[in-house]
Structures are given as C-alpha cells and as structure tokens.
Amino acid sequence: ETGVTQTPRHLVMGMTNKKSLKCEQHLGHNAMYWYKQSAKKPLELMFVYNFKEQTENNSVPSRFSPECPNSSHLFLHLHTLQPEDSALYLCASSQDQGGAGELFFGEGSRLTVL
C-alpha cells in the first residue's frame, strides 16, 4: 500500500468511447503526476499538477484531458483514443513538485484500446 489508489485497475475501450481514470492520494502531498508506461520503454511524464494547478503538459495529445479538483484527487479523461494509447497509466504524488522527495506511485490502470 503506497497511499496512492488508482481506479479502475483494468479498462478496455473502443476508439469512440469516453472513459476516465481516477487517482486518489492519502499522503497529504501537494503534487500529482500522470505517467504512461509502455513495455520496454521509459516512463513518460504526461502531466503535473502542483497545488491543483497544472504546471506541466508534456506535449500530450488533446484526447487525454486531465482534471485536478483538489490536491488529493486527479483524473485523466479519455476520448477517441487510438490503439497505440494502450499502456499502463501510472499516477504518482510527491510532497511538492521539484523538491528532493521521492514519488509515490499507484498500481496503475491498464488500458487497452481496441
């Protein structure tokens, strides 16, 4: 138990569907992150939120839309995805963005786009 919870753990969707991934952290952290993990590739940073404000968008296509209503919750809204978007999506949190502290990861949401 890392203190970061992601739902759903598995998701299968068609290219025309709309779905959302949810992340919740119980650590009192101020920064939250979305990463994409594909097989044999480095983790790719997608978005960063610090104190509920988006501070980084790493050139992510607009079919991925993040939302951070408060410091404890982070969503990733998905629509009209492509098969190449199939991957493990990891949420993480840290005390603050840019600090020396480590990231705490959730177990990820395994997404399959048909």
Added chain:
Amino acid sequence: GQNIDQPTEMTATEGAIVQINCTYQTSGFNGLFWYQQHAGEAPTFLSYNVLDGLEEKGRFSSFLSRSKGYSYLLLKELQMKDSASYLCAVRDGDYKLSFGAGTTVTVRA
C-alpha cells in the same frame, strides 16, 4: 532531452549478488533514484543518491559518481522475491525527473 541507459535484462541465482548499472547524461543534476517494480504493481522507492558515494540499506546498496554520470544498484543475497524491474531515474538541473527503461532482474533457484 535526458539520456538514461540501463541494461534491459539480468539473470542471477538465488543467494548471489547482482549489480545494475545506470549511466546518464542530463542538463544539471539534482539526485538519482532507484525504484523497484514487481509485475502488475506500483513502482516503489528504493534509494536516493545526490552526493558521490555508497548508500547502504540492508541487502540493497546504491552508488553514485556524478563526474562519471554513473550509478549502480547492488542487490546482495538475492531472494526469489527480488525478481522485478528496477528503474533508474535522474532529476536534472530544473528538477525534472526522467526514467530509464528499467532492468528486469530474474532470480533463479
């Protein structure tokens, strides 16, 4: 962008020692992390180095040489549960964190 290299796979025998190397080229440096990730689970923090030298935590040790852009993670007295992917991550001068592709370690009986 940042460049972080680590071997793709390593295999070792239970009870043995394995050393996972990580080399990096970044714009500035503000620390290097090692994470462990079991299949289907969250990456979990193992170690952090910001100064040169060796940091020891039980069976796991991590070494850093900033001048060489080099780190290693040393796993001693290997156990079957150590079979996992090990991720090297470097924080650059702007405090951006970049990950290597990970090293899958398989421990055999």
